[in-house]
Amino acid sequence: MPILLMIYTLLFTGSATSGRVLLIEALTIASLMIMGFTTIWSFYYTRLAKRIADPLRRPVKIFVERKAWIGVAASTFGIVFSLLLMLAETALLLSYFLRAPQAGVPVIQTAGAGQVSWVSAMDIVSLLTLILVTLGDLVVLIFSLWLLFRSALASAEPANSEGAP
Numbered sequence: 001m002p003i004l005l006m007i008y009t010l011l012f013t014g015s016a017t018s019g020r021v022l023l024i025e026a027l028t029i030a031s032l033m034i035m036g037f038t039t040i041w042s043f044y045y046t047r048l049a050k051r052i053a054d055p056l057r058r059p060v061k062i063f064v065e066r067k068a069w070i071g072v073a074a075s076t077f078g079i080v081f082s083l084l085l086m087l088a089e090t091a092l093l094l095s096y097f098l099r100a101p102q103a104g105v106p107v108i109q110t111a112g113a114g115q116v117s118w119v120s121a122m123d124i125v126s127l128l129t130l131i132l133v134t135l136g137d138l139v140v141l142i143f144s145l146w147l148l149f150r151s152a153l154a155s156a157e158p159a160n161s162e163g164a165p
Contacts, residue, residue, distance in 0.1 A: 024088050031081040038074050045071070070146065079138055086131045094124040 047069060051057045 021088070021092060024085065024092070027081055027085050027088065031078065031085060034074060034078040034081060037124045038071070038078055041071050041074060074160075076138075076142060076145075083131065083135050083138060087135065090124060090131055094128060096148070097124050 044067070048059070048064065051059055052064065
């Protein structure tokens with residue numbers, strides 16, 4: 001679906017993204033490439049699962065762990081790129097809104113249909129806050145996975161024969 005939306009945007013705007021910022025366009029293309037890799041990698045997991053299920057073709061544990069860590073790393077990079085893109089697009093949108101009159105921009109305005117909807121700079125600030133919270137959660141996830149990985153390596157090492165820590 002994201003690739004179809006990008007093609008749609010490319011056909012109607014002449015650019016891969018709606019913005020005119022080269023960094024955002026480059027990050028978008030990189031993010032889509034990572035998404036393509038993770039999609040193919042997920043398909044590879046189905047093949048790996050069939051090998052694991054067959055006792056005669058079962059791979060060793062370290063091989064499976066290595067493949068899983070590649071998937072974790074690729075997915076993490078994909079999330080980081082997506083969050084950076086959301087952050088950049090939201091900041092760009094906020095700058096547009098701050099340059100406009102501060103009353104807000106009407107989104108839908110129909111006569112007699114009830115309440116009128118407005119989008120203001122504060123709505124963009126709220127969106128920016130949500131993205132930053134998600135980015136913070138991702139940072140915690142990355143460090144947690146790193147700690148888990150390091151502790152798994154430490155527990156796999158042989159204990160010191162002298163009993164020293």
